[in-house]
Amino acid sequence: MSLTSAQKRELKARAHSLSAIIQTGGKGVTEAIIAETDQAIEHHELIKVRLAGAERDERAEMAVELAAAVKAEIVSTIGAVVILYRPSKTLQRKAERAAQATAAQARAKKNPPRTRR
Numbered sequence: 001m002s003l004t005s006a007q008k009r010e011l012k013a014r015a016h017s018l019s020a021i022i023q024t025g026g027k028g029v030t031e032a033i034i035a036e037t038d039q040a041i042e043h044h045e046l047i048k049v050r051l052a053g054a055e056r057d058e059r060a061e062m063a064v065e066l067a068a069a070v071k072a073e074i075v076s077t078i079g080a081v082v083i084l085y086r087p088s089k090t091l092q093r094k095a096e097r098a099a100q101a102t103a104a105q106a107r108a109k110k111n112p113p114r115t116r117r
Helices: 005-015 030-042 058-069 087-108
Strands: 018-024 045-051 073-078 080-083
Touching: 005 045, 005 080, 018 030, 030 045, 030 058, 030 080, 030 087, 058 073, 058 080, 058 087
Parallel strands: 018 045
Antiparallel strands: 045 080, 073 080
């Protein structure tokens, strides 16, 4: 999955108001951090992660490692905060169900049941 620059721009705009919901500790990217990030990204699709690390190179490596572990795309990195995106299967199913319900309502409204006279 590769994001275009237009998609990245839109995702950055959506992420602007978000707070970092995951924060790594001094141990870096651990199994617990990966599990928590995977769960959060499945629930939200777009998340911010604050990486604790003294050096820029170290934080960049941690971001790449975390993104690879949860199969997400790095949208942007600003300082110690990285924005990750992965389409959520759960949210896609909910959106599909909502679209089907809306379509069914539209059909029912367009073709109301006939009554006998």
